[in-house]
Amino acid sequence: MDQHEFNRRFFLKGLAGITGAAMAGYVPGLSAAEAEELRCWFSGIAKVGAKDFSAMAAHAGVELAVTTKSARADEAIQKMVVGDGNKLFDALTDNGGGMEDALASQKAIVPLDVSQIPNWNNILPMYNEGGLSADTVRYDGKIYAVPYISNADSMAYDYKALGFHPDSWGVMFDSQFKGYVALQNDFGPTLTNMACYLKGSGQVEIENVGDMKPDEVKAVCQFLIKYKKKGQFRTFWDGFQNGVSLLASGEVLMSSCWEPVALVANKKTGDKREILYGTMKEGHQLWNNVVMLSKGGRKRGADALFYKLANVYLSTWFGANTLKSYGFAPQMTGVNEYMDANPDEFDGNTRKVLQQRLADKNARYAVKGNAWQNVFPTHLRAYQDWWARLQAA
Amino acid sequence: MAVSHAKHGQPLMGGSRNITASPDRWRWLTGEDGLQKWVFYIPALFMVFFFIIPLALTMVWSVFERTRFWMEPGFTLFAYETFFTSARAENYLFSMIHSAWAVAISFVIGFPIAVFVRRRIPQIAQHRVILLFILPFMISELVRVFALRPVLGRHGLINNLLIQLGIIDEPISVILFTPVGVVIGDVLSFLPFMVFAGFLAMEAVQKYVFEVCDDLGASALRTFRDVIIPLAAPGIFAGGVFIFVNSLGGALVPTILGGPGAVNAGMIVNQAIVAVDFPLAMAISTIMIATMILLLYIGHRVFDLTKILEPIQ
Numbered sequence: 165m166d167q168h169e170f171n172r173r174f175f176l177k178g179l180a181g182i183t184g185a186a187m188a189g190y191v192p193g194l195s196a197a198e199a200e201e202l203r204c205w206f207s208g209i210a211k212v213g214a215k216d217f218s219a220m221a222a223h224a225g226v227e228l229a230v231t232t233k234s235a236r237a238d239e240a241i242q243k244m245v246v247g248d249g250n251k252l253f254d255a256l257t258d259n260g261g262g263m264e265d266a267l268a269s270q271k272a273i274v275p276l277d278v279s280q281i282p283n284w285n286n287i288l289p290m291y292n293e294g295g296l297s298a299d300t301v302r303y304d305g306k307i308y309a310v311p312y313i314s315n316a317d318s319m320a321y322d323y324k325a326l327g328f329h330p331d332s333w334g335v336m337f338d339s340q341f342k343g344y345v346a347l348q349n350d351f352g353p354t355l356t357n358m359a360c361y362l363k364g365s366g367q368v369e370i371e372n373v374g375d376m377k378p379d380e381v382k383a384v385c386q387f388l389i390k391y392k393k394k395g396q397f398r399t400f401w402d403g404f405q406n407g408v409s410l411l412a413s414g415e416v417l418m419s420s421c422w423e424p425v426a427l428v429a430n431k432k433t434g435d436k437r438e439i440l441y442g443t444m445k446e447g448h449q450l451w452n453n454v455v456m457l458s459k460g461g462r463k464r465g466a467d468a469l470f471y472k473l474a475n476v477y478l479s480t481w482f483g484a485n486t487l488k489s490y491g492f493a494p495q496m497t498g499v500n501e502y503m504d505a506n507p508d509e510f511d512g513n514t515r516k517v518l519q520q521r522l523a524d525k526n527a528r529y530a531v532k533g534n535a536w537q538n539v540f541p542t543h544l545r546a547y548q549d550w551w552a553r554l555q556a557a
Numbered sequence: 558m559a560v561s562h563a564k565h566g567q568p569l570m571g572g573s574r575n576i577t578a579s580p581d582r583w584r585w586l587t588g589e590d591g592l593q594k595w596v597f598y599i600p601a602l603f604m605v606f607f608f609i610i611p612l613a614l615t616m617v618w619s620v621f622e623r624t625r626f627w628m629e630p631g632f633t634l635f636a637y638e639t640f641f642t643s644a645r646a647e648n649y650l651f652s653m654i655h656s657a658w659a660v661a662i663s664f665v666i667g668f669p670i671a672v673f674v675r676r677r678i679p680q681i682a683q684h685r686v687i688l689l690f691i692l693p694f695m696i697s698e699l700v701r702v703f704a705l706r707p708v709l710g711r712h713g714l715i716n717n718l719l720i721q722l723g724i725i726d727e728p729i730s731v732i733l734f735t736p737v738g739v740v741i742g743d744v745l746s747f748l749p750f751m752v753f754a755g756f757l758a759m760e761a762v763q764k765y766v767f768e769v770c771d772d773l774g775a776s777a778l779r780t781f782r783d784v785i786i787p788l789a790a791p792g793i794f795a796g797g798v799f800i801f802v803n804s805l806g807g808a809l810v811p812t813i814l815g816g817p818g819a820v821n822a823g824m825i826v827n828q829a830i831v832a833v834d835f836p837l838a839m840a841i842s843t844i845m846i847a848t849m850i851l852l853l854y855i856g857h858r859v860f861d862l863t864k865i866l867e868p869i870q
Contacts, residue, residue, distance in 0.1 A: 238830050241626045266626055343730060349818070397817040399734040405703070406813060415710050415733075540625070540833075548832050549643045552825070555818030556644035556651070 198465040201227035202473060205243070205253040207453065208232045209492070210312055210477075212485040223481065224473045235453075237263060237539055244272040244458065254461030255470050260300035260309055260452040262539025268303035273456040275306040280471040283478035286496040287311075296374070296536040300452055309454035312477040313492035316448040316528035317353050320411055320426035321418040323438040331445050333361035336418060342396050346410050346419035347388075349400035351551035356449040356535055357420055359384050364446025364533040373447070373535035378546035385550035389557040408432060411439050423491045443524065447533025452495070484510065487518055493525045612846065619839035628835050636840035645825050645841065652821035653848070655736055656804035659743035660797040663751040666744070668793060671755030672785060676767065687756050690749040702742055702813050709733040709741065709814070734816045742810035743800070750799040758792020759785075761864065791864040794856045802849065 206217070213219040221228040233239065233256070240258050243249035244267055249256070258267070267273045278284040290297035291311065301309040321330055336345045348354050359376060362368040368383045370376060376384070391397065398416045401407045404425060410416045411429035414437060419425075423441050430439035455477055457470045476482055480502035483494025488510070500519055503510040510518065528534075541547060587593050622631035640646055674686050693701060708714045709732045716728040731737050762785055770780040786793070804810070806823035820828070822845050829838035856862055 236831055238833050241833055246627055270626060347817070349812075392817050398730075399815065399819075400817045402812050409703075409706060413707070413710055414712055415706075544832060545639075545834075548828070548834065549639070551818075551828075552648060553644040555820050556647040557818070 199469055201229050202466055202469040203254045204228055204230045205233050205256040206230050207235060207257045209490055210257045212482060220476060224476045226469045226472050235259060245270040250458050250460030253458055254464060254466035255455060255457055257453055257455050259539050260311055260454040261537040264309040264454060264456060265303050266540060268308045272459055273308055274459055274462045275308055276457060278307055281474045283475045286498055287478055288495055300536060301454055309456045310474040310477055311452045311454050311495045313486055314452035314495060315423055315493050316450050317357060317422060318444055318448050318528060319418055319442050320421050320439055321442060323440050325417045330442050333444050333446055334365060337391055337396060341417060343398055344417040345397050346416040347397060347400050348420050349402040351547050353449045355384050355547060358388060360447035360533050360535060362387060374538045375541045378543050381546045381550050385554050388554050392557050427491045443528045447531050448528055449537055450534050451537035615839050615842050619836055619843045621836050623834060623836045626833055636836040639837055640840055648820050648825055649822050652805055655739055656801045658740045659804045660800045662744045663748050663800050667748050667751030668755040671752050671759055674756060675759040690752050698809055702809050705742060705814060709738060733814060738814040739811050739819060742814040743804040746810060747800040747803050751796040754792045754796025758789035762788045791860045791862050794860045
């Protein structure tokens with residue numbers, strides 16, 4: 165359902181509600197009746213199928229009214245904490261590892277009863293083993309979020325041009341590739357990945373890569389400034405198509421990026437280049453996206469619908485398909501088995517490619533120096549200020 | 558059927574129905590004390606609600622205390638201190654310099670086009686020719702700017718052509734992902750502003766002025782420098798302001814054509830918002846507004862901007 169349809173339904177429902185209230189003599193919304201449709205504020209990638217959320221709705225057996233959202237933290241905070249998000253939406257998606265804490269601390273989302281989600285039993289063990297992975301879906305010890313995709317951000321490279329498979333971020337600072345390197349124009353993933361490299365290669369002592377102290381942020385940025393001044397970087401990219409175009413056109417030979425950028429760039433470039441996604445021995449930034457139930461959604465009795473949809477997000481059908489279409493890591497076990505059991509959906513060659521993709525992901529996840537994304541690091545101001553200095557250099 | 562040209566207050570047609578066309582019925586709207594006179598206050602109300610109040614709120618919020626995810630009432634100049642003591646002020650200054658370059662180059666290219674159209678194209682066709690400059694605006698700016706990448710890139714049209722012609726051996730990389738790339742993008746995006754404003758400004762230069770210059774034997778360059786430019790200066794300044802503001806605030810060009818970490822003032826604000834630092838974003842916005850007001854004030858003092866409307870008057 166698109167925005168127009170969403171608004172039309174909202175209008176018609178509102179009109180019907182007002183008419184009904186006038187006839188019955190009471191105000192709708194005060195009763196605790198269960199919601200009939202789930203109003204979602206979701207990222208466009210939280211679905212199977214290129215067009216809309218109809219496949220998701222069909223699998224969940226839930227009517228969905230979806231408004232698409234960006235992944236910007238400020239947008240979610242403004243809408244859900246100080247805006248009218250809780251009036252408008254029952255469920256929303258966002259980054260784990262920070263946003264669930266921010267929204268839960270402001271009471272914009274509610275804790276979940278995961279016993280209502282049968283597929284929670286299949287969730288990746290890391291979410292129940294404590295530590296940072298488990299924290300990305302919890303606040304104050306309670307589960308507030310259901311993960312639907314995750315990944316380890318790494319480096320894409322043109323294998324045909326390089327002639328070897330880089331296994332270290334260090335190749336980005338090799339003088340022979342001066343002017344042919346791009347970084348993501350976002351201080352979160354870029355500084356975290358570079359901190360992984362500097363720590364992993366023993367160049368800078370960093371206690372917690374995911375939550376650096378001001379001196380550590382400074383050291384990472386000074387390192388980048390040094391190479392920026394040498395002309396090592398062609399650009400810092402922003403926006404999916406921008407990232408794809410840089411690699412596909414041969415403007416750069418390597419770039420830190422999301423995995424789908426590498427996949428699409430490789431498709432786009434045909435036989436000219438071979439864009440691959442590497443595994444870096446020093447570590448990567450890990451991140452996930454989660455789906456959450458809003459306070460307003462619970463008030464409107466949307467729990468049951470939310471749990472049905474959350475169950476689909478943790479199904480192997482969703483995991484296998486999101487691995488295939490976007491290249492993101494599934495959040496549940498049993499994906500290979502699902503693909504083997506459904507040869508009509510995943511033919512032999514596709515299965516082979518996806519199984520290799522999944523194995524590569526597992527290899528990236530296994531790197532010791534990885535760090536989970538932290539949307540709101542303790543010294544956020546230092547990150548911002550030093551990023552501005554890097555831009556000005 | 559006879560048509561009755563009824564006088565005011567008289568029935569329009571015969572019969573028992575008393576249908577009148579009395580102006581009294583509409584006096585509440587069109588009369589001297591009617592609502593009509595308030596219509597003229599609508600633009601003022603629009604300005605108050607959509608310009609003055611947001612502007613005032615921007616300034617007020619810029620001195621609020623930042624909380625973890627929002628802000629709370631208070632008075633602190635911390636956001637301004639952060640701006641001026643961090644590299645943001647430096648980035649802002651660079652952005653102003655790049656914008657000034659975009660204005661200067663747009664003037665050099667765009668104003669002669671306006672003069673040419675005004676002087677050489679038959680009057681009946683002038684507006685149609687000028688309308689041609691609107692055509693690029695029919696295409697999304699994102700598409701227009703992105704389309705420059707395959708032109709300016711290492712393996713782009715310009716480099717391939719120059720290499721094939723044997724003029725260069727290695728691709729020129731300075732025209733993309735550098736401040737030069739940003740200025741090129743700004744000029745190509747905003748050049749029509751200079752052409753329109755220049756064309757309008759040329760309305761103030763009467764045809765006989767050119768004839769007098771010719772009669773006095775002034776060269777084309779001297780006529781342009783000493784006669785046309787001073788007379789059209791307010792319009793040129795207005796066109797320059799449009800370009801400067803767009804170049805300073807629009808994120809698209811530096812994002813797509815800029816080098817590592819390229820930013821302009823608009824992007825600095827955006828980055829503060831993304832980091833949920835609303836007082837800082839408001840402070841930078843306030844500084845941008847102050848810059849614009851100062852610029853307009855200087856422009857008005859030097860060029861008397863009311864002259865822009867003289868051709869219309």
